Amino acid sequence: MMLDITLQVARFNPDLDTETRLQDYFLQTEEQRMVLDALLEIRDFQDGSLAFRHSCRSGICGSCAMMINGQPKLACQTKLAELAEDSLIRLEPLAGFRVLRDLVVDIxxxxxxxxxxxxxxxxxxxxxxxxxxxxxxxxxxxxxxxxxxxxxxxxxxxxxxxxxxxxxxxxxxxxxxxxxxxxxxxxxxxxxxxxxxxxxxxxxxxxxxxxxxxxxxxxxxxxxxxx
Ligand code: SF4
Ligand code: FES
Missing domain, CATH: 1.10.1060.10 (Alpha-helical ferredoxin)
Structure with missing residues (x-):
């Protein structure tokens, strides 16, 4: 099944911004895909300036941890369908960490x-x-x-x-x-x-x-x- 989702992503460019702002991206995607898949699609086809970390895409490296609808989760292990009740998905950097850029924190x-x-x-x-x-x-x-x-x-x-x-x-x-x-x-x-x-x-x-x-x-x- 296809899902229409809005990803509301925290953006912060240390060279331009004094504080974080939220940017909406609209996407039609298959429900069995992960949050990380959606982010990659946005970065590859909508906005190449979006910064986030990922590596293994298998829940092994830990680099894709972020706040997903207010909860700390791995983007590569969180299905969009789990969040589908609300077509608006909010993505923010891990709370408590210094933000370097967008969803990238100083680990x-x-x-x-x-x-x-x-x-x-x-x-x-x-x-x-x-x-x-x-x-x-x-x-x-x-x-x-x-x-x-x-x-x-x-x-x-x-x-x-x-x-x-x-x-x-x-x-x-x-x-x-x-x-x-x-x-x-x-x-x-x-x-x-x-x-x-x-x-x-x-x-x-x-x-x-x-x-x-x-x-x-x-x-x-x-x-x-x-x-
Ligand atoms: S939440 Fe903490 S204990 Fe669990 S994998 Fe991540 S760093 Fe390790
Ligand atoms: S990309 Fe490695 S844990 Fe998610």
């Missing part, structure tokens, strides 16, 4: 903030680097964080730290990692488990990581065990 401070939790594997000495399918299954649910930044859209500008917690869990339970449980202590020292950050993040992780019922209670329980 660097978010990535820099992750460094505090050492978000990489520190291979144990003499370990062959292999892990069993069972060990992988333990960490897989948290290992799917793609660093899209959607969970930074909390109530504060300070960021939620949810991605840091997902990475903490993912590496703390990796049998190959030399830091292991020390990572949970590090998260505690950084104050990541004190404040319940998920309270400002009701929209949900695009990759389905469960914070409120999964990740955070699990990490808190381990913290208590270690005391």
């Amino acid at each position: 660097d401070p978010f990535l820099e903030s992750l460094k505090a939790i050492v978000p990489w594997l520190v291979l144990r000495p003499n370990h062959n680097g292999r892990m069993s399918p069972e060990a992988l299954a333990e960490i897989e649910a948290m290992g799917i964080c793609i660093l899209c930044g959607a969970c930074e859209v909390g109530e504060t500008q300070a960021g939620t730290g949810l991605a840091s917690l997902a990475k903490t869990y993912r590496f703390a339970f990796d049998p190959r990692d030399a830091l292991g449980p020390e990572r949970i202590k590090l998260a505690v020292d950084l104050g990541l488990l004190k404040w319940p950050p998920y309270e400002g993040f009701a929209a949900g992780c695009p990759k389905g990581i469960e914070f409120e019922k999964g990740l955070i209670p699990a990490l808190r329980a381990l913290t208590i065990q270690q005391e």
